[in-house]
Each structure stands twice: as C-alpha cells, then as structure tokens.
Amino acid sequence: MSDPVLELDRLSLSFGGLRALSELDLGVGEREIVSLIGPNGAGKSTVFNVITGVYEPSSGDVRFAGRSIAGLAPHRVARLGIGRTFQSLRLFLNMSVIENVMAATYGNTKAMPWESVLRLPRARREEREVRALAEDVLSFFGQRLAGYRWEQPAYSLSYANRRRLEIARALATSPRLLLLDEPAAGMNPAETHEVTELISRLRDERGVSILVIEHDMHVVDSCSNRVVALDHGVKIAEGGFDRVAAHPAVVEAYLGKDPGALSDGG
C-alpha cells in the first residue's frame, strides 16, 4: 500500500449500550478500491458516518491525507475531499438533476450573494465552471443521465438513476476519496454489472480512491483491490477477495454455508 489516503485508527463508537464499532483499523491507499462487507447491522454504514462527520467517534482517530478529521463538521469533511453516497438515497428530490449536481459545488465556489445578483465576473465565471463540471460528471454515466434528463426533477428519476445521480453529486464535490454505500442495491444483474464497471472507471479515469460497501459478491469480486469484512463492529477478515470469501468467520457470519445453493438448484 502506498501512502494511505484514509486511515482509521482504533476507531470505536457506541450508541447507548450498543457498541457499533470497536477498535477498528482500516486504511485506503491512493487509487485503491477497498470493499467493506459484513452482515446487516455490522456497522458498515456507521464507518461512513464517522468518516464524514455525521457521528463523532467515542474514541480513536480518523486521518485523511495525513490530517486528523475526527469530529469535523460534515461540510468541512466534504470540502477536504471526501464525497459520499447514502444507503437510503438522499437526493434533493425537488430540484432538477443538474441542480442536484451543481449544488454540491457550493463549498468549492466563492461568489457572494450580491455578486450572483449583479452577475459580476467572478460569479459568472464560477457559474460557467460549475455547469461545465456538472455536465462533465453527468456525462460519465453515458446516456443514462444525459440530455433531456438534466432539467427533470430528481424525483422523476428511476431508482437506479437516482443511485447514479447520487454518485454524480458526490463526484461534483471534487473528492479524492469516494465513499459508496451499496451502489448496486435494488438494481438488477445487468445494472449491477454496469455499476461494477463504473467503479473501476472512476478510479482509473478520475484517480479517486474508493471505499465501497456492497452486498453483491460479484461487484466486490470484480472491482476491489482489497476486501475488509466486519461483524459487530469488529474487523473479522481483510485481504484479497478470494481469501476473505473463504475465511471461515466470513462464511459463517455473512456468506452462508452454501453459496449459490438455491440459484443452482432452480
């Protein structure tokens, strides 16, 4: 692993009596895709929430690009270069598709309200740049979010496209690290495949590091450099996909004794 972009150091968090994370160590390297797997309630999304400042850790530290970011407000974390998506989609439903993406550039632009009102040069330049950026990240999804869809309200998008828009929105914050929470949930196999390719392209073309939570083993298998398995907030396995998938604790807690039994039997 080269210099890690993100480093979790003995991170713990409790909700009341529930220990959601305990003493978790985790690193994501430059241009690395790390998958986070684990049974429901293992604390995967909680890891994301701690990293992005939604929750404050009970103990331990989060370091991003060498700097401690534990306890920082979410918008500051985002400005430092961590973009994320949400497991239960949280789009700005009543705003148009392109506005969803443009809104995510707020922290990286500077025009004051009066500059915008008077359309002063800086405001105009920024507005042009923001729009170009938005169109650029949307075009990343090919025809899926192109053309006539820009001006549609986000609520009119299908579920899969909403997931894509969430990714586009996260990209618009110009992140170095992208946190994707179940990007393929609720998608059919074909779409899931598309997402898999997309994740790899994000790393290759945009150079971002990615931490991804996913339940679909095909996704995890085909795109991750490294897999980390959690259970009850504790890391139970780490390494390449094949090693982790064969790890007895992972099989026991997560994959089930007999993967593929049903689909083969049909």
Next chain:
Amino acid sequence: MLLSLESVTTYYGQMRILEGISLNVAEGEMVCLLGGNASGKSTTLKTILGIVRPRTGQVLLDGEDVTQWQVPQRISAGLAIVPENRRLFGQMTVRENLELGAVLRGGEKLDDDFDRVHTLFPRLLERRGQLAGTLSGGEQQMVAMGRALMSRPRLLLMDEPSMGLSPALVQQNFQIIKDIHATGVSVLMVEQNATMALSIANRGYVLSTGEIVLDGPASELLQSEDLKRAYLGR
C-alpha cells in the same frame, strides 16, 4: 383463479403508472413479477391490496370483483403483504408488530398464530420484547414476513423481500419463502434477483414502464433471450 387483474390502469395524480395490466395467480401457485426500476411493480401490488385504486379495470379475488373493496376487506378475504423496505414500526416491540398483523381478527386468541410464526422464525421468540427498529436487517425481514402471516393469508404479496440483505440472509430468506409456499400459501413476489426468484417460482411476468411485456412459466422465462440480456446479462 385466486387472483386476477383485468386490464388495470392506475394513476398517481396526473401520472399514469400502470397501463392495462392483466395477470393471474392460481391457488397454491408461486408467481414472480419482474421488471426494471420504477416499472410499476410495487404499484401493481398496491393496486391488488387496494392502497391505490385503479382508474379502469378490475381486480378479482376468487372470481369476485373486489375493485371497490377497502383494504381491510381484502385482507379479511385472504391477502397480506410484506411491504418494500419492510416498513416495521420501529418504536414498537416485535410482539406488537406481530399483533398488528392480526389487527383485523378482533378478540380471538392469537396463540396459534404466534406459534406458527415462531416455529418458522425461532429468532423472533427470543426477541419478542425488543423494539423492532433496533433489529438487524435480516431480523426485520423476518418480522415483516411473520407479521403478514399473522392474518392467515391465502395469497402473500411480497415486495423485494431480499433487498439490502446480506448473501446469507438472502438464501435464508428464499428458503423461508419456499417453506411458506409449501404450507399452502400462494405467493406473488416482486424481485430484482430474477434468477433466484425464477428458480423457485412457477410462473413469472415481466413489467416494463407499466406494461406487461413478457410472461410464461418460470423455466421458459429463464431461457428468454430478452430477459437474459436485460437482467441476467453480464
């Protein structure tokens, strides 16, 4: 025929979601409903249950027109649903959630039903006093299914029962669905996981943008080129 829809058209406000859907579920059958996102699968289930009313077309239960019936009436007649995203009452206990499943069966003893649910899902007996919101995803799915079974349905509607579950739970889940079906309950299931769903179902329908574009026995659908390209392709 236990359930049939006859050219049902459903609107949400000014928006037409279903365009003349017709489908059947026979007694004891397991049917699965496939389709892309937002193609109207959940809406179809809601129309069957009576949460939304079709603007035209009919919903028949046992050959009787129930289009104008209220939801409680339909549930008494043998329908029950496991809703999308489970929709548990998070601030209530597991037991209270289950009791709500039998809300229409005033007064009579529920012990038998609890027993039935608890034999299917022993885990729920342990957790009966816990707030449903604090359960893990898989346990929540069990509560949702148990809750639906509390009304002693003849036809169980299931909306994406394996969504967001870990691989182990998905398998477990399908096994449970098979078990439930084996006890004689008919099932109409919406699933993204087309291969798995078709592997345990008798028949299937494919919905696209509010219209049924393909239907047939499950084994035939598994072979369909169109379907392979769209769903199973990789």
Next chain:
Amino acid sequence: SSSGSSSSASGGGGGSSTQACVASIGMEGPLTGPVANLGQEQLHFAQLAVSQDNTANKTKISIVQGDTQLNPAQATTVTQQFTSNSKIVAVAGPAGSQEVEAVGPLMARAGLPFITGSATAAALTTGKYPTFFRVVSKDSVQGPQDAKYIIDNLHPKALMIVDDQESYSTGLVAAMTPVFQAAGIKVDHESVSQKLTDFSSLVAKVTPSTSVVVLPWQVAANAQQFGRNLAQQHKKAVIFGTDGLFSPGTFSINGSYVSSFGPDITAIASDSAIAAQAKAKYGAFGTFGPPVFAATHVIDEAIASVCKAGQTPSRANVLAAIKKTDEPDSILGQPIKFDAHGDLVNGKFFLFKIDSAGKYQLTPG
C-alpha cells in the same frame, strides 16, 4: 317617543323638502377580532339610532359597516373605503385612539367629519384633526378626577393599578398614577393583556394593605373574573373601574365603583325605551354602545338639518351642522356641544357603586 328625537331641539321635524334626504354614515369599530364585543355593541347602537332617527326625521340614512379590528392599518383601509364613497357624509367611530391617530389625516383631507364614542386619548384634540369630534371626555379629565375621588373617599394606603395594554387603558393609568404618587400612596402598577382570562396569580399579589384595585379596562367580563378571584382568595380590596366595566349583569362585584362617561341608561327614564329595545334586539350591553348612539344621533340630526335647510347633505354641510350641534340633553344624560377642537363641552362623569344585588347605584362624586 325616544329620548333621541324628543331631546333634540336643533334637528327635529324632518326633511320638509320634496326630495328624500338620502345619505350614508360610515361606522368604524372592531366588529370582529378580540374586542368584537365592544364593536358589535357600538354597531347595534348606531343601527338603533339610525332607524329611530330615520322614522322621526323622515330621512333615508343608511349605515356602512367598516371593521377595523381595533387595528390602525385596517382602520386606514376602511377610511379610504369611506372617503372614496361619496355617499358617506360622516363617520361614527373609530373606536380606539390609535385608530384615530392613523385615520385623522385621511379624514381631514377628505373633509369627512367623524365622531368617536370611545377614543379618549388627550392628544387627539389638540386641533390637528379638524374633522374630529368626540362625545366622551378625555383621559386627562377623567383620570385625575377619578384619582381624586379615590384618594378622598376610599383613603387607600396602597393600591394596585392594572392596565390592559390598550391605548385607552394606558392613557388613563398615565393620568392617574402621578396623582396617587403625589398623595403618597404606594402604587403597584401591573399590566395584563386583554386576552388574559385568568387573574388568580395576579390577585395573589394583592397585599393585605392594598385596599383598592383600579381596573381601567374595556372588558367587563375580565373584571368580573378578577373580582371573583379576589373573593376566592379572601382579598378585601375594592375594585375601581372605568367606562368599560360599566356593564350591569356582567360586572357585578359587590362594593365596586365604576366611573363612566355615560350614565346607566336603563335608569334614565327618557332612555328606557331605547334600553329596552336594545336589550330585546341584541341582549345585554355595557357603556360602549350609548356614546355611539349619541354620536350617530348627532350625525343624523346634522344631516336632517342640512336637508331641512334645503341643501344637499354634503360632507362640508354636514360638518358645519355637526359643529353647530347643541343638544340640551342626550342619551348620555348630558348636553352635547363641541368646542373648537371637537371635545365635548363640560363632559360629565357618572360614578356608580355596585350594591350586593349587582345594581349600579349612582353615587354623587
């Protein structure tokens, strides 16, 4: 038959000209809102006056209602409505001093005479509103008079005075307080919103040495409740109220005093017919109605006299006639005559003491 027509020497008779004497009077008051009880009473008495005077004078005067909700901005809009309606030649109202301040300039610009039956702030009659009149006396007269009476006759060592956060009330309090303080009386000044209906916690503050509570309020029912709270907590203080508390049947705390710009019209023989009529038609009433009756009557007579003189009842003519008003007697039990600024000349006050049966006994003072 009524006091109105029998007592009016100046008007009387009725239009002898061939043309019918047609005009409209605007009526501004809080017809809805928190003090609708006052406004509705005022409206009812204005309606009574007009219907009586129409019969007596053979005029065809009608009333146009304007609801101000005791809100100056609304009063402005209503006044604009009235000033742009050329049929309206005079206005009865508005009720509150704030409203008069707000509409005074508009009325002046339109040359529209207006007579209030309840706005008593002293500042209104400094000559800034040339078309303004009132049939009640101002605070600066009533306040000191009442205070003097209290000092001389009730001899309190300490007293509580409670305003109700309206201009009427604060005006009187401001006029009374210095007089009490000059007499060395300890004054506890409190203030409650008109909307409040529970006074138990305020009443608990009445100390044993506080022998008088002054309530210059507009809502008699609130004072009644105050009195009951006093009794419940075994407090012996005497309530001294002003105009708004004059409301036989509503405010009936034994031993209280009420100083009023109007008499008890049920006790005045010549007013008994009006009182009976009002009671039959609209139910119980207090002191806010009769002054508006008087005001409306003044306008009615002015219009009638203009018609009688063969002129059209224009605003200017009616204004001139109102200025000349000289009624030897009125429903208020006193003559009505205006000074140069529109104030009542020799405005009288009536002091009542309430007996154990709830009856209002006129007390010389």
Next chain:
Amino acid sequence: MAFFFQELVNGLTTGALYALVALGFSMVYGVLKLLNFAHGDLYMVGAYVGFFVIQWFGGATSLSIPVPLLLVIMFALAAGLVGGLGVAIERFAYRPLRDAPRIAPLITAIGISFFLESAALLLFGAQYRVYNTPDFINAHSGITIGSVTINSVQILVLVMGLILMVGLQQLVNWTKLGRQMRAVAADREAAEMLGVNVNFTIALTFFLGSALAGVAGVMAGLLFNQVTSTIGFIAGLKAFTAAVVGGIGSIPGAMLGGLLIGLAESFVTGYLSSTYSNLLVFGLLIAVMLVRPSGLLGQAQLQKV
C-alpha cells in the same frame, strides 16, 4: 410561603387546563403531523356548549337539576358535540390533504379557525356569555390551608385533568386501539397495508383530541366564568406552546408542558412582573428549548443514515 403555595395552586390549575388542550393538540399532531391551529376554536365551542347547557337547565341561579348531573351533562355533551365537530372537520378539510405538502393543512387549519370563530360570532353574538359558576358551585367550599385556598372548581379541574391524562396515556399504550393509533402515527401506509382502518383511526384520534378540547372548554368556562368567540386563539397558542415544549406528539410531554407554562406564568406574575410576564415566560421557554431542542420529553429523532 403562603404566597408561594397560592401561586403554586393557581399555576397548577391553569396548567392542568393548558395540559388538557395541549393533549388533544398533541394527539392530532401525533397521527397526522398536523399543527391544528383550529384546536383552540374547538375549545371555544366546548365552552359555549357548557354555557348553553346551563341556560337550558334554567340558568346558574335557578337550576332545575342537581349540580353533579349538570356537570356530567355539560362534560358529556361538550365532549360528544365537539368531538363530532372535530371528526367532521377532519373528514371535510384535512382528509383531502393527507398527501399534500405538510404546510398545506396548516393554512386549512387557519381557515377552519377563521370559520369557527366567525360562525360563533354570527350565531352567538359578540357579548361575553357568563357561566356564573359561583352561583351553582360554591367557590368557597374548597380547601383552605392557612391562607392558601383551593376552591372546588380548581379541585374539579385538577382531578378531572389528571384522570383524563392518565386514562389517555393508558389507552394509547395498552389497548389495541392505541396500538393502531401508534401504528398510523408511525407509518400510515404500512398500517394500511396491514388492514388497519386508517380513516377510522384518524377520525377516532380527532374525536378524542377534539373531545378533550371540548371538555377543557367547559372547564375553562367553570374556572374563568366567561366565554366569547375569541377565547380560542390564546388557548390554541398555549396548547401549541405546551405541546412543543413538552415534546410534540408525546402525551406526558404535553401534560408536562402545560403544567410548566401554567406554573411559569403564575410565578413570573407573582414574583416578577405581570407587565413583562409573557416576555419572561417566552424567554424561559426559549431557554428550555435551547437546552432540549426536541422538547422536554420528546425523543430526539432517531436519524439512521
């Protein structure tokens, strides 16, 4: 010290009244997430019902039936009629807006409030209608301890208030009906999917909430002696405040909030100043809200991300 206890009793009594109104408000909020600004006007209608019952039986001074019976009739009739009115309002005005943006029913509620208030003005006139409670309930027959007096009406209000609050709490927590109400409150569509009769449950909640307002109206009439078409506004405001301060949607919260406001008003008036009492009470409540942003007993919204 006597002064303190006197103010305590006064505060508790008005507080109990606020709590009752707040309770109904909070219940309705619980199931519909609707700030029912017309709630205070239902209270006003209740107070009128009580007044007309007294009139009907001969007026305060010459009652034709025993006082306990009169009270029972007053409360029963107010609860029934106002409850029914609440149900009608829900059916007519709120049901079509169930799926509208949350702010839409707010304006409808204001419309209802205007309507009820002016309808009362039209039908019953503007004058204050007086209960003359002391004429039929002997106000002095209460309890006197030292110089602190608790009169019989205050006792009635406190006891009934307590009974109703506890009863309601039991109903919501331990009965099948209560479970259905909580289910509808938590997730209307999911409840409907289970066969819960959502319309009925909501109507019932409205009935109970409005009936409480009606009962509180009669109590206010007994306590304050008077009713007019405009008393609803302040009552509604107090209920809203009490419900929110206590934690909106929470039944014990509404009770606590109501009592807190009653006591705060009483003590601020007693020990500080009546002139600034509202300002000071507001200040106090703001301080409470800033310390506990979701009300005293409200659960912080468990936000699972």
Next chain:
Amino acid sequence: MSLDSPPPAGPRVGSDEWVARQAHRREYLPSWLGSLERASERAGWWPKLAAAAAAAAVLPLFGLGQFQLQVGIDALVIALLAVGLNIVVGWAGLLDLGYVAFFGCGAYGYALVSSGQIGANGIHLPSYLSIPLVMAAVAGLGLLVGWPSRRLIGDYLAIITLFFGEAFVEFTNNVAPSVLGGPNGIVGVDAIRLFGYTFTTNKSYYYLLVIVLVVTMGVLRLLDTSRTGRAWRAVREDPLAAASMTIPVNRVKLMAFAFGAAVAALAGTLFAAQQISVFPTDFDTPILILVYAGLILGGAGSIAGACTGALVVMVVYDGLLRSPTESGYLFYGLILLTLLAKLRPWRRLALVLAATVALGYAIHAIAAAVSDSAVAGGPHSAGLIAGALRDWVVVPASATVAGNWGFVALVCLLVALVQVSSQWRTILLPPTLYLASFVWETRLAAEPAITRQLMIGAILIVMMNARPQGLFGSRRVEALT
C-alpha cells in the same frame, strides 16, 4: 443544454424509460384549462414578470379610487412580505412563525429614525440612508433569531419564532413607552424622499411598491438560480445530504433568515412611511396569517406564486369582501364556478341549476301564500343580485333566528354532500344551493364584517383542498424517511 435526444418509443424488456416517457404520461386539466397549464409552463420567467409589472403599472390608469389604491398598497406590502417569507419557508424550508416581527422592526426602525420621536427635534434621516440602515439592522436581528435554527428543526423552530413574534408585540406595547410609544405607537412618520421626489400620495406609494416588489422579485430570482439559491433549496430538501455535499447548513439557514428579514424590513419601512404611523397591533398575528395564506395559496417555493397568492388573498380579503355588494358577487360567483368546474357532464349541471331555480320559485310561492311576513324581508344583497332574487329567495321579516338555523343546516348539508354517493349529491345539491342563498340573503349579507371573516376562512379551506400545492406550486415529493 441538449434536449434533442428523442425519448424512446414503446416499452422494452428491462429498459428504464420512465423519465423519457414521463411527459407523455402526464394528464393535463381538461379543455382550455389544460391549454392554459401548458402555455404557462412554456412561457419564460422574465417575460412573465415584465408582463405582470406592466399590468400593475397601467392598472391605476383605469381610474382606481383612493380605496382601490389603498387595497393595492396593502396587497403589495403583503406580497413583498410573502416574497421575502418564501426565502425562509419556501426555499430554506424553515417554518418561521415570527416573520411579521421583522416587518414590525423595519417599520419601527424607520419610524424611529424618521420622525420626531427621539430627542428634542427627532431624527430625520434621509430615506436613502434610513432604508438601507434599517434593512441591515433587521437582517442582523434575523441572524440572531435564526441562531436557534442551528439546533432546532421543524416545528420546534416554529415555536421559538412564534415566541419572537409575540414578544415583539409585547415589547412594543410595554417597553420604553416614551420611545416606542406603547400602544399609542409612533405618529408623524416622515414620507419617503428619494431622488428629490417626496412620496406623499397613495398613487406614488403604489408605484413605489410596484417597483420595489418587481425589483425584489428579480433580485431573488437571480439569487435563486445562483449557488446561494441552490444551497437553500438543498438544505430544505435534506440538510444532512447538503452538509455532506460541502454546504455549510447552519450558515446557509442563517443567511435565509437574514435575507428574509431584510425584505420584511424593506416592506416595513414602506408601510410605516405610507401609513405615517406605526402601532404594535399592526404587527400582530393576523398579518402573519395573511402572509402565510398568500404564500401557501400561491405555492411556497415559487416567487411568482408567493406574489400572486398574496395579491389574490389581499384583494379578496381587503377589497372585495369589505363591501357587501362585491362579496355577494364573490359568493354567488364562487358557487357557480365550483359547479362549472366540478359538475360533469353538462347535462347534470343544467339539471341541478334548473331544479334549483324551480325549487326557489316554488318555495317562494308557497311561503308567500302561507304568510306575508315570511317573504317580507327582501334580500339583503344590493344591486343586480337583489333584483334577480327578489321573487325567488324567501326572506322573512325578522330573520336572525331562521338565518342562524339555516346556517347550521347549511354547514351540515355541505359536510353531508362530501360523504354521500354521487346520485344523492345531485339530489341534495338544489336544496343546498337554495339554502345557501337563503342564508346569505337573510343573515350573511346583513353582517358584512362577520361574513368577511367567514368567507376568507371558507375560501382558504376550499382553495387548499382544490389545489394543495398552491396556484403556482409544482407537485412536490417529500422524502420518505
């Protein structure tokens, strides 16, 4: 922006064409209403604003009287407030129930620095100084009041701001009466003087307000389409997601409060100058209700909606409903419009109307035959309506009690109409309509002040039911959480 990629044709297995076909699946209102809907969807924002401004500018040329001008001014002030409130409520999604206090602060602020109130000779700042000064000060106050919004959400914020609103009235009523004037307010406020022109007449204030409103709307539109506007709306939609997308949620909320407060203060200065006086009661809850009613009726979130809604509410409430004649037209007009819109097919409408007319004449004839006094009252409506109804509607000589019972019966009937089946509705409609007319002529028209309140209440209920998202509001989706 490229809108040229054509939507795909019919459904294919597994493809996701929902968005593409959405436009084709939308149903518009029937007939001409639908074309209107489409037309207004097509027209641009700025042309519409220009057209509206032009219309407002030429309106006084049609001989508006002082009263109409006053109503116009009142309406424009409320519209300005609604447009400002839209920032806070419509965009940032913060339920601010103390908004009218900012209006009050603006008015009092202007009155204090532009009158003889303070000091021996008073302060008489020139308007070009006083207005910006007051706006800035009140915007600062907005920041202060918005401070709790850092922690409070939804209805909890509502109550705090409601306290603030109530506290303002208490404060001006009670605190420092020698400066603020207590309930007597501040009188003798200076007129606004700008560019050497002193605004004294109502007409001048009307034009001033039109200009200010149009400029404000333009400015806000520019703001709305900028990063600030996007941030506001993002915060409304989902504060947590917004924060995760680099938006400093608290700062953005405070900014909304400050901007809203500044607009309210601007409205306040103009109000104070036009009224020449300020009083605490001018800034009490009723104004707040009107502003909210306007905003929500027009459609929260839309500048045009806020403005139009407020204008409609105020013209109806302040203008039409004040005069018995016009409120009569409004009453009968609304009934007819509702019937036209709701009763289908035409035959059914004709049947109901004919039955109603026949029923009326029959009842009138019978009543007249039975007793003279039963029809002795005559309709209370003025003008045309009275003439048309004279021999149709029964109005007894002394009608208060009958009218009251009629009113109660009418309300019951209306509630019943919603419940019953459509055949029964057709049968019940004629008696209901007749009863409505009876109640109006015997009771409501005789009490214009009360009826005004009653009508505005009824109109709010009916309008919200007819169009929950408001006149201009688009359908909104609230996130299911």
